[in-house]
Amino acid sequence: NTVPIYEGYAIPHAIQRIPLAGKDITEYLRGLLKERGYNFTTPAEIEIVRDIKERLCYVVHQNFDAVLKESVENTSIEKTYDLPDQRSIVVGNERFRCPEILFQPKHAGLEIEGVHKYAYDSIMKCDVDIRKDLFSNIILAGGTTLFEGIGERMWYEIHQLASSNNKIKVLAPPERKYSVWLGGSILAALSTF
Missing domain, CATH: 3.30.420.40 (ATPase, nucleotide binding domain)
Known part of the structure; x- marks a missing residue:
């Protein structure tokens, strides 16, 4: 508010x-990670997505589209997240795409x-x-x-x-x-x- x-x-x-909060950003990140092949469905797994959001995500200062385009060719923004079962996943441009909905909610299909x-x-x-x-x-x-x-x-x-x-x-x-x-x-x- x-x-x-x-x-x-x-x-x-x-x-x-x-009408947008942290839970919505977590849910959007869950969808982005699913596109990458990582499926989080149980409440415990959704808690992992929340932790990924809090530890790895950031907001780009400006020029989101340019940063997004650059991220496709540049893997330097990728970070590894260690899951509780000792496996790890790679999180790339999802790191800044998920909080971008605070400024451009249309990316998540929101009409606000x-x-x-x-x-x-x-x-x-x-x-x-x-x-x-x-x-x-x-x-x-x-x-x-x-x-x-x-x-x-x-x-x-x-x-x-x-x-x-x-x-x-x-x-x-x-x-x-x-x-x-x-x-x-x-x-x-x-x-x-």
């Missing part, structure tokens, strides 16, 4: 629900916008006087934002949408996997809550 917050308060009318567009639209629904502050303080939170390169890509994509007089800043704090929990615990600890 995208939640614009200004001076400590959420702006409810500008909150956007994104990319996360960058939701963030941009959320900011644009806010009062014009606070947009500059929101553009300069975009904070990534949650486990799906842990992909290497996601901050740079988010900056690039929002920069393409926003007017040139907006300073775009995307923050990816190291503890972002638990940001929601941390925020909730701080809120619950307040005497005014």
